Structure formats: structure tokens, C-alpha cells
Amino acid sequence: MSEAVAVPATPVALPGRLLRLLPGVALLFALGYAGKVTEALLRDYGKSHHVALPQIEYVLWAIVFGLVVANTVGVAQIFKPGVATYDFWLKAGIVLLGSRFLLGDVLQLGRVSLLLVAIELAVAIAIMTVLGRWFRLKPKLISLLAVGSSICGVSAIIAAKGAIEADDDDATFAIAAILALGAFGLFAYPAIGHLLHLSDKAFGLWAGLAVDNTAEAAAAGAIYSDAAGKVAVLTKSTRNAMIGFVVLGYAVYWAARGQAQTVTSKAAFVWQKFPKFVLGFLLVSLLATLHWFSPPQVTSLANLSRWAFLLTFAGVGLKTDFREIKRQGLRPFVVGALAELTITVVTLGLVFGAAAVFQI
């Protein structure tokens, strides 16, 4: 969650670095905006021709357009630095989304999320560990897959890789598996949610608990509905906040076996891994609760958040290269898929339980 901004080996002045981002950011905007226009065109066509077309959100179009580009012509080198900013737009968008949450709602939903996240973490880590051993994966690869599937996908794997001193190959395997499963989840979860007639809140909770990457969780929620997208982001952020503790647990485990460096300050370690954008989200939510913003200002902040997410969703498609995933081999993917399937069912059970107990 806290990887540093990429800095080239040879120092480049800040204006030069920002200039290098422009082509990729323009591509993100073009694909995202094309998604928004496509949604509007289909809606208008359906209305004017009295045809009942399925309501497909701009989110899905932006992702599909990105997937098509990435898996056909590919992303040219000139676009890559800018496309990599999709994670920046995601986090900025989440901070701005705080304007649409009153702190009371955050605390109420956060309490339910926290309980479910704690259960999800334990179940996900246990399942991934058992399956990884069963399939005889390398122990550190199992740790990376467990961290990736239990918390927040790629960022968590990168954080854990450094802490437990895992091989580059293991991290690449784990990231490929998590990305492939995330891409599948994007399309599968909303479809299952509609089949089961889940409420917006219940689906948002489920997506936030079960989808591994924050961008994919936000996208899956937003594909379902705007309200579900908000809940998915909040639940996923609660899950992300646990990253420091879980990675610390693995770092201590591997250090005790003499296969990683000893963690000297545990508090500093947890703070270093803590996703800081969660603090920004809470601050903006607090300001909204104190009525610091006028209603038109809240609308502007919410819309700015949607524009930031628009760039994120285009980036989700662009970064998913199925050829690269195929090159990484099948075994880690099979382990990940089996574990994710189990986590999907368990988290769905948790959401049904929470819906009955907390009336969500």
C-alpha cells in the first residue's frame, strides 16, 4: 500500500518526470471517457428506440476497452509511466469519496466490516496455506499468495516480498495469479450478486471482502451500483488497513526461521505499511460530517472522485495482460483459484450472516 513513486535511475527534473506521465494519463482519460460516452449512447439508443438494453455502467466499458488495447496492440512504452498512475487516481478518488460518507456511517459500517475482515483474514490465510502445501508450492510463495488473497492483492505482495525476502519469481507468480483472479472476479461477482438478488450494501460488503485488489474491488462494486461501489471501497479500505499487521506476522515468522531480517521496531513497521490514504478518507469524511462543505461543494467533490475512478478503471483494463499471466504457468493460478473460490463462498456466507444480524 505504500510503495514509493518510481524514480528513474538517472535523476530527471520534476517537470520532465510529469511530462513523461502525460501520454499514459491521456490514454487513461481517453479510454475512461469512451466508456462514459458508450454508456450514455446505449442508454439514449434504448430510450429513443424503445428497446430494453441492459444498463452497463461506464466502469465496465472502461475496463473492457483497456483489456482490448492491452491484449491486442499492447501498451506502448511511451504510455507505460502514465498508465501506472492508475493506483494514484484510485487512492486520490478514495480520499475524495470521504465527502459522501458521514463519520457515523463510516464507524457503523466500519465496525461490521472490521469483524467480517478479521474472519476473512483468518479463513483466507488458512485456506491458502493448506492448499499451497497440498500442491507443494514453495513456502515463501505460499506466504505471498496468502498475503495477496487475504488483504490487498498486488500492493500487499510487494510489501510482503521485501519483508520476508522472497524471490522475484515467487512474487511474479503470486502477482500474476492474483491479477488473473481479480480480472475474473470483476465480471463474475456482479453477475452472481444479481443472480442472488443481493442488496447494494450486501454486495458492496462482499466485493470489499472477497476481491483482492482495491481497484478491482471498487470496480466490481461500481459495476453493481453506485451505492455498492461506496460500500465496497469502505470495506476494502478496512481490509487494507490490516496490511501492516499481517505482513509483520509473516516477517516475524520467517525471521524466526533465519530466512528474513529481524524486525526491530514493530510499531514503525506497521505504520510504514499502513495505507495513508485511509487517513485522508477519514479526514474528508470528518469535514463532511461537520458540514464544512456546502451541498454544491459535496457534489463537486463526489464528481471529482468519479473522474479519478474513471482513470483508475481504464488502468485496471490496461494493466491486465492475459499473455503475461499465461507465461507464468498454471500451478500457482490453480491454487489461487481454488482458494479464491472457497473465500468467495465463505465471505458470501459472512455477508448473509451480517445481513441477518445487522439488518444491512
Add this chain to the structure above:
Amino acid sequence: MRGVKRISLDWWAVIAALSAVALIKAGLLPAIGW
């Protein structure tokens, strides 16, 4: 910029978002539509 501590992506996102919040609050950014 040797010796200057690199700021993480998370902090950049927070700084950018809070700057936008301040600009909107101060009325320096026009109403943002969708």
C-alpha cells in the same frame, strides 16, 4: 534532491486530494460536473 526523503504514492494521493478539497472549498475550482 539527494538527502530528501521520497514521499510514498499514498501520501502524494492524499496531498493531491486535499489540495483539490481546499480549492473547491475556497471557490477557486468551478463546479465539477459529471
